[in-house]
Amino acid sequence: MTIPPQSCLALFSVLLLGVLSGLADAVEWTFDSPSEVVSTVNIEHGRVANGRLSGWTAWDPHFSLRVPKEGLDAAQLTWLTVRMYSSAEADVLDVYYGSPDGRWCLGGKLPIRRGWATYRLDLTKNHWRETRASADSKQWGGPSKRVNSFRLDPGNQENRYIMMDSVKLEPASLDASLRVESLRPELVEGIMAEPRxxxxxxxxxxxxxxxxxxxxxxxxxxxxxxxxxxxxxxxxxxxxxxxxxxxxxxxxxxxxxxxxxxxxxxxxxxxxxxxxxxxxxxxxxxxxxxxxxxxxxxxxxxNKRVGTVKPPVCELRPLGGDAAIFVGRVCECAGARVCQCTRLLAHRLTGSLYDARPMPGFMYLAAAGLHLDYHREVADQGIHLYSDWFGTSRHSDMGHIAPDKYDYGEYDRYFAAILDVDPHAYFLPHIGVTGPLWWQKAHPEEMSLREDGVREPTSFASEAWKREMGADLRKLLAYLRRAPYADRIIGYIFYSGYTAEWQMWDTWQPSRDDYSAPALRAFRAFLKNRYATDERLQAAWNDAKVTLATAEMPRWDKRRPPGPQVLRDPKTERQAMDFYEFISHMDADALLHFARITREATG
Incomplete structure (x- = not known):
């Protein structure tokens, strides 16, 4: 049977429309609204404005984009196009996906160029490399080909200004079975740098x-x-x-x-x-x-305010049956014929009179620091206490940005920016004491050590860490207490450890810590203080060969022996019992070390 040309054309059109109707639509983020971005990490200010996401990078910057409720079809949306600016070259544009089944992977292969450039990547040929899921996760979308979490890492290097103009995911072709890939000749992997x-x-x-x-x-x-x-x-x-x-x-x-x-x-x-x-x-x-x-x-x-404004007086007092935060200033006119202090309270520790008001203990913090749009919105709702983080649980410099170089500009920027939008603001900031990345790299022997040999951040037993970070904390607190915003800081929360809660670094990991040299020295000192002699240690551990000088920390098979376990047997498990008591003391001693410094530095 012969089909007329016009009928062939009509038939092809019907087929083509059928193919198109079954394809996933391209998904594009143009940064016209902050809602397109779920979160930014290590990107300061990390703001969405004028059709761009922009900010300064710390080490390992990344941002997550909001995906449709139904997720992304990775089987069809296989091409990624990114237009971005970087003030300096960086290692690689990495892509991260997460699937509903828990699989995830990170990888990339295109280097970051200086200036404006468009990056185009075939995600089916990407260099997928980092995952803790199964090996079959090293493919775009994993085995399920569904993506419900999508993130870009625009190069690891710090101190760069970056701007993201657009991100697009789209199909590779109209339909592979019709072999019409040639209809999309623009989809070629590579980097198109713009003229300068x-x-x-x-x-x-x-x-x-x-x-x-x-x-x-x-x-x-x-x-x-x-x-x-x-x-x-x-x-x-x-x-x-x-x-x-x-x-x-x-x-x-x-x-x-x-x-x-x-x-x-x-x-x-x-x-x-x-x-x-x-x-x-x-x-x-x-x-x-x-x-x-x-x-x-x-x-x-x-600035005439520096050194003249004083830190506020702050204490917890009962109010209506509950604890309330009272904040005020020392009353210098108490007892005078004319005094402007209207609500005098005697401080329960010092006895000094101060003019104070109760304030709600409801605080706000934004992930990854300063986000003025969020802070302004919170202030508009009557919340004026902020408790944002400086640093992360894994690294934080307290202004010690490089060896022998201190710079507190980030603190000034944060406090001033919020006070400029909320003059009633008070602060209870989180101060990270884990230590700067440069210090950790310079002192690998002071880092926590997992049983499998992997290094984690600083060991809580490290005396060098406690000594040097303690000195940095003193310097920082002295600076803040003279700052033009000193009268707005009511206290400090210092943190370290896994999830910033002073947990051991590998609390939730398959391989646990801490087997570092500082921890081993501290463990043996703990045993010497407890047992005093080799004979007493040998009797307690039921081990005739162990000595105070050679005692080792228990490995995982002794920390978590197989089979049903309810209570440990002191006759056979004293080594593990001593170890867990030791790490509790090690953790508490580190926390108390920084607590004493904070108490001394703030009077």
Whole structure:
């Protein structure tokens, strides 16, 4: 039978429409709304604005994107396209998926380029490498081909400014059975770097000094050389206090003219610590010419509040049958004929009179630090106590950002930013004491050790850690108690350990800790204090060969012997019993060490 050409065309159209109707639609994130992003980690400020997710990277930055309720069909959505900017090169664009069945994997193969670039990746050919699930998880979507968690890691390197413009998942072809992949020739793996121009600084205008609470006016004139196709860009005016980016102004600009003028009025918070501010002016699409002077100026910041505002008096007192937080200030006019103190209380420890008010003990914290949109929303609902984290449970520098280099700019940025949107704010900050990554890398012998030989963060038994992080904590507290925002900090919560709750690092892992040299030394000291002699230890452990100098910590088979277990038998399990009592003391001793320092430093 012969089919007329027009009938063939109609039949093909019907078939094609049928194929298209069975395909998954492309899923695209354009960052037009903060709701597209579930969370950001190690990206400061990590904000979604003007159609971009942007911020400064700490080590190992990543962000999770909101997926449809039904999840993603990994069998069809196999191509990933990302347009992003990075201020410096980085190792690799990693992709993470999680499936409803618990499988997950992380992997990537495209390096991060400097500047704007589009990255296109065939997820079926990605280098999937990291998983704790089964080996068949090393494929896009796992065996189930369903994805309910989707994350991107835009390179591991820190101190980069990144901007995510768009992320897209789409099918590879119309239908593989029809062999029409050639209809999608644009789907080719690789990196498409966008052209960049150059700029020469002609003039930068900025004052020598500025007072906290005022506005800072700055401007620059740049001579621009832009390649064909680069007609517009984004200029920026960035203000730094040490390593911290305190404010950022971004302006859309045309690059078709030879001269680019950039100007901004920057508000200076009344709560910034005095010192040197650095203003940086530039354009993300332009590199400064090699013979150009840097578009950078230093400005001296003064602040009359520093050292003059005092930390508040704070204590827990009963109120209506429950404990309440009372916050106030020492009353210096008590007993005078005229006194402005209206509610005097005698401090239960010192006896001094202070003017105090009860405040709700309801606190707010945002994951990964400062998120002003969330903090502003909370303040609008009448909540004014914030308890955000500095650092993570696994690493935190307390301002000791490098050997012999201290910088507390991130603390100033956090406290000032919230006080600028909520003048009634009080703080009970979480201070991480685990130690900086650079310190951990420099002292591997002080790290916790799992039975399988894997190193974890700092051992709670490390005397070097307690000594050096204790000194850093003292320095930080001294700084905060003189800060322009000192009168808003009511106390401190210091943390370390797994999930920041002072748990052993591998509490929930198949292989447990701590078998490090510091822990072993501390365990033997614990045994010596308990048993005093080898003979008493040998009798307790029912082991004629063990000595105080050679005693080892029990391995997993003795810590968790097989079979039904209710209570341990002291006659046969004393080694494990001693070990668990030891690690409880080790943990508590570390916690009390930092508690004593905090108590001493805060009076």
């Amino acid at each position: 121009g150059t700029a020469m600084l002609n003039k930068l205008t900025a004052p020598k000094k500025v007072e906290a609470g005022e506005k800072l006016s700055v401007s620059a004139e740049l001579e621009v050389s832009a390649p064909e196709g680069l007609a517009k860009g984004t200029a920026f005016v960035r203000l730094r206090h040490g390593a911290a980016a305190m404010s950022l102004t971004e302006l859309p600009v045309a690059l078709g003219q030879k001269t680019l003028k950039v100007a901004a009025d920057l508000p200076i918070s009344a709560y910034w610590y005095p010192g040197a501010l650095t203003v940086e002016i530039g354009c993300y699409e332009l590199d400064m010419a090699q013979d150009s002077p840097p578009a950078v100026a230093e400005i001296g910041l003064t």
